[in-house]
Amino acid sequence: FTQRHRAARWICLGLVVALSGCGGGSSSDNNGSSTSLTVSGTAATGAALSGTVTAVGANSAQATTPIGTGGAYTLNVDGLTFPLLIKADDGVGTVLYSWADASGDIANITPLTTLALVLTDLSDNLTEVFANWATASSQLTAATLQSAQAKVNANLQSQFTAEGVEASSYDFLTTAFSADGSGIDGVLDGLVFNFDYLGGTLAGVVTVNLAGTATAVAINIEVDTSAITIGGGTGGSSTCSSGWCLAVSGTVVTGGVTANVPVTTVPGLTSDVVPTLSDGGNIEQSIQSAYGATGTITDLNYTIVSSSATETVAHLTFNVAITSPVAMTAAYDLTYTYTKASGGGTSGGDTGGTTGGSCSGTLLTYDDNAQNSLALYTDGQKVCFTASSTTLSFLDKTLTNPTVNIIVVAPYTAYTFTAI
Structure with a gap:
């Protein structure tokens, strides 16, 4: 089930990438002009x-x-x-x-x-x-x-x-x-x-x-922002109403000209489709399928930039050589940002969840040489899971037995749990 959904997601996005690549390449190559970014x-x-x-x-x-x-x-x-x-x-x-x-x-x-x-x-x-x-x-x-x-x-x-x-x-x-x-x-x-x-x-x-006075304006970093939704084009979706929402942005270089890839958003995803590092082979296969017989994918690199209970960011770069409808090469540099709905919604089986989409409290690091740190958690404690670029997944669950139920996938480095 999970693999089918992941494959469908990446095929869909691969098609979007393919279409934007062909359009950008033919417009810049055919008229012989280049547009400065x-x-x-x-x-x-x-x-x-x-x-x-x-x-x-x-x-x-x-x-x-x-x-x-x-x-x-x-x-x-x-x-x-x-x-x-x-x-x-x-x-x-x-x-x-x-x-x-x-x-x-x-x-x-x-x-x-x-x-x-x-x-x-x-x-x-x-x-x-x-x-x-x-x-x-x-x-x-x-x-x-x-x-x-x-x-x-x-x-x-x-x-x-x-x-x-x-x-x-x-x-x-x-x-x-x-x-x-x-x-x-x-x-x-x-x-x-x-x-x-x-x-x-x-x-x-x-x-x-x-201005003109010594009256200070206090800046409270814990201020309530629940009534504020920033609009505009800083990339990604400014709101996510249910489940997880995906925003894809980035650049494509064709004929020496760099152009923006149109921002693509996909709402209402469940947590099982949020990617992990082990998705790399599936992603390459799906993007290759999107181009079919008209293009060849090379130099694909896929990394998890960050992963938390409320946001996962993946970075994807690859080159494609297309033979039809026009021969061209393109180099893609894409960012995939998955954002969890602040109100909860579809969560793909998550239990618990974080209040207001944030975590605060004691930071504990779990790795293969420090498993005893898990003993600092009590049964039923709710935690948020954040990660470095080597981390494969995130956790946002109410634990009943922390030493058994914590989800980890090798390599066991840089796993950080935050008590809330």
Whole structure:
């Protein structure tokens, strides 16, 4: 049952990939022209920023452009692998950060986007993250960033409302705006953000005050975000109403031109179809079946980037040589993000579940040399399972006998259980 569902899922997505690859290849090759891949937005603290915008790709390649009138910028990112970490530097001390994946072309750079990145727990030191983005890029997903954006909106809800901005849904990362003092720019005008990326704690990293005063605006990292659903194009689905929802995004390179693969979403999946590392052979077979006799798959690499009770992210790269309807080669770099519905819904047999889709508490690591750590759990305790890139599955169950019922698949490294 599980294998049939997994095969059907990957065949379906393989067909989507195949269609987008053929379309992109024939349009760019037939007319003999190439289209530059760009990211644009507004860099502002309220007032428009001047200086430069620099993006670094997951492949460590960088691109820089001057900031134009009104804080507007457009950056050619050909040769950069998504996702991108982007910074705006005015040259006199103000450095702000943003992020973009392959699903969108707008990435504003403001204190709000910077604060959201800090709240992802990627690292308080964004300067260091930028310098090591090739390693850090896989640790941040669109869904994680949207969750952090929701925290920003919830903390600054009164300021948003005062400027006519809908805090329950406004996407300050990808919604175009002008540095004219209205709307979200009015919110920025009314606040003063101070970032110290060596601060060590949230309180040390960022302080927020009402403009013109010493009145601090407290930033609560545990703020309730249940009433906030961030909209917009940061990649993936912003909501998942039942079961698990899958969002596929990425890039395809054909004829030396990089293009975005149209974001594909698949709602209402059960947990048995959320992939594990052992799916690799099935995935290759399914994608090969999607191309049939017209294409050959080579250099397929499949990894689990992260896995938790509420989100699993897989990374897939492969090359395909197509013979019909037009001879072409394409290189795909895709991200599959599985998000669990916050309200529960179809769960494929999971019992229990996490309240609000989050885990907190004591971290315990289980591996083949430290099985005694399981003794720290009591019968019936509910746990969340998070994982590294070597982990094969996740667990979100009420355990009746932790030493027997914990689900593990070799290799037994980097399994982390979080008590809630």
